[in-house]
Amino acid sequence: MVASVSSRVAELGLELPRAFCAPPGVEFSFDTARVTGNLVHISGHGPLDGSQILVRGRVGEDLDVRQGYDAARLTGLSILATLKELLGDLDRVSGWVKVLGFVNCAPGFNETPAVINGFSDLILELWGEQGRHARSAIGVAELPFGIPVEVEAIAEIR
Amino acid sequence: MVASVSSRVAELGLELPRAFCAPPGVEFSFDTARVTGNLVHISGHGPLDGSQILVRGRVGEDLDVRQGYDAARLTGLSILATLKELLGDLDRVSGWVKVLGFVNCAPGFNETPAVINGFSDLILELWGEQGRHARSAIGVAELPFGIPVEVEAIAEIR
Amino acid sequence: MVASVSSRVAELGLELPRAFCAPPGVEFSFDTARVTGNLVHISGHGPLDGSQILVRGRVGEDLDVRQGYDAARLTGLSILATLKELLGDLDRVSGWVKVLGFVNCAPGFNETPAVINGFSDLILELWGEQGRHARSAIGVAELPFGIPVEVEAIAEIR
Numbered sequence: 001m002v003a004s005v006s007s008r009v010a011e012l013g014l015e016l017p018r019a020f021c022a023p024p025g026v027e028f029s030f031d032t033a034r035v036t037g038n039l040v041h042i043s044g045h046g047p048l049d050g051s052q053i054l055v056r057g058r059v060g061e062d063l064d065v066r067q068g069y070d071a072a073r074l075t076g077l078s079i080l081a082t083l084k085e086l087l088g089d090l091d092r093v094s095g096w097v098k099v100l101g102f103v104n105c106a107p108g109f110n111e112t113p114a115v116i117n118g119f120s121d122l123i124l125e126l127w128g129e130q131g132r133h134a135r136s137a138i139g140v141a142e143l144p145f146g147i148p149v150e151v152e153a154i155a156e157i158r
Numbered sequence: 159m160v161a162s163v164s165s166r167v168a169e170l171g172l173e174l175p176r177a178f179c180a181p182p183g184v185e186f187s188f189d190t191a192r193v194t195g196n197l198v199h200i201s202g203h204g205p206l207d208g209s210q211i212l213v214r215g216r217v218g219e220d221l222d223v224r225q226g227y228d229a230a231r232l233t234g235l236s237i238l239a240t241l242k243e244l245l246g247d248l249d250r251v252s253g254w255v256k257v258l259g260f261v262n263c264a265p266g267f268n269e270t271p272a273v274i275n276g277f278s279d280l281i282l283e284l285w286g287e288q289g290r291h292a293r294s295a296i297g298v299a300e301l302p303f304g305i306p307v308e309v310e311a312i313a314e315i316r
Numbered sequence: 317m318v319a320s321v322s323s324r325v326a327e328l329g330l331e332l333p334r335a336f337c338a339p340p341g342v343e344f345s346f347d348t349a350r351v352t353g354n355l356v357h358i359s360g361h362g363p364l365d366g367s368q369i370l371v372r373g374r375v376g377e378d379l380d381v382r383q384g385y386d387a388a389r390l391t392g393l394s395i396l397a398t399l400k401e402l403l404g405d406l407d408r409v410s411g412w413v414k415v416l417g418f419v420n421c422a423p424g425f426n427e428t429p430a431v432i433n434g435f436s437d438l439i440l441e442l443w444g445e446q447g448r449h450a451r452s453a454i455g456v457a458e459l460p461f462g463i464p465v466e467v468e469a470i471a472e473i474r
């Protein structure tokens with residue numbers, strides 16, 4: 001990588017939302033990310049600004065593929081905010097390993113990879129070669145509070 | 159941790175079920191947990207006593223949120239039994255990393271985190287700060303043999 | 317292991333398909349597998365020959381359990397092709413850790429473990445004791461492009 005990830009974030013004019021947190025009056029019984037060895041396991045995130053849900057609905061019904069893609073990109077930004085809060089600096093993420101994306105699918109909608117690309121493309125734009133990752137894109141019946149996309153991931157840190 | 163996990167189990171009056179195993183006449187083509195390095199990967203478990211299913215049904219239809227939460231707690235006890243059998247002593251689990259919870263959801267039911275809390279709260283009661291973990295809570299169409307909850311996890315061992 | 321995995325593949329008369337790749341005109345924004353430390357994380361695969369889908373449909377509706385099992389075995393062969401391409405030699409896979417199998421289920425079909433056994437049995441036939449792995453088998457609403465089975469996995473490499 002020539003440029004740092006932080007400078008790429010600025011260059012692309014990306015604004016990070018607030019980090020994923022519990023809504024007022026609620027306490028999470030999980031962490032939004034957890035480090036083991038040189039890996040960070042990132043909890044399932046959605047298109048969130050703090051605890052506020054930015055997009056709801058099923059892809060293939062309430063949202064089309066492009067809107068699903070955009071929701072997956074917003075999910076990526078929420079994950080970046082979590083990593084920045086946890087690690088202090090996104091440049092501590094030295095590479096990506098694995099992504100598991102879930103899409104809230106209307107019956108018959110199965111272009112789940114095209115939706116999760118919204119997440120993967122963001123990571124590749126920022127980390128380049130180091131952003132390459134294994135992935136699955138699954139269509140599920142229900143996601144928490146009606147979010148259209150949920151992504152969990154494993155990344156390498158230094 | 160001041161007290162050991164085993165003594166916390168006793169203190170809370172928890173009784174572990176029999177470890178997850180194949181029903182009579184069936185042979186599993188998978189292990190209920192598998193160690194790699196200092197991590198143990200735990201197979202998807204449900205609310206089980208040995209091979210016996212303790213709770214069946216969809217959350218939001220056959221079970222309400224509280225019953226789903228209780229099924230997730232029973233799932234946690236089944237996982238503890240598996241870990242005790244594999245490791246000899248629950249105190250060999252030094253921390254938790256990642257939990258992936260699946261909820262058998264009736265159409266329209268999406269409070270999946272409230273259900274999987276039944277698992278997470280048990281782990282936090284027993285391991286305290288070391289029990290903190292990243293997590294996803296997903297609603298799915300079908301779980302094996304109609305169980306309401308399935309949880310797989312990664313923990314650290316010493 | 318007495319025999320090498322490659323010689324077991326030959327012995328069983330297994331033919332590996334082409335490795336999982338993007339269809340013409342499409343570029344994947346993910347890798348089909350990714351190495352971190354001594355682990356390889358394998359992306360979700362289906363019953364594929366290169367980018368060509370060999371089996372489509374829902375288990376419990378378009379396919380019965382046995383056909384689902386066969387699709388899971390084909391999924392395993394596709395994963396072997398990916399590993400061979402990535403690592404040069406299947407004998408570099410020294411053991412298996414974790415398998416997450418998704419089954420495209422018709423409503424009411426929940427014998428998901430019997431389907432994913434098609435994958436697990438193949439791995440055990442080839443790696444024996446070293447092929448043992450933790451596993452979850454989940455029924456989902458939709459899989460990419462209507463494939464009946466999707467499997468992602470973690471294996472150890474040397």
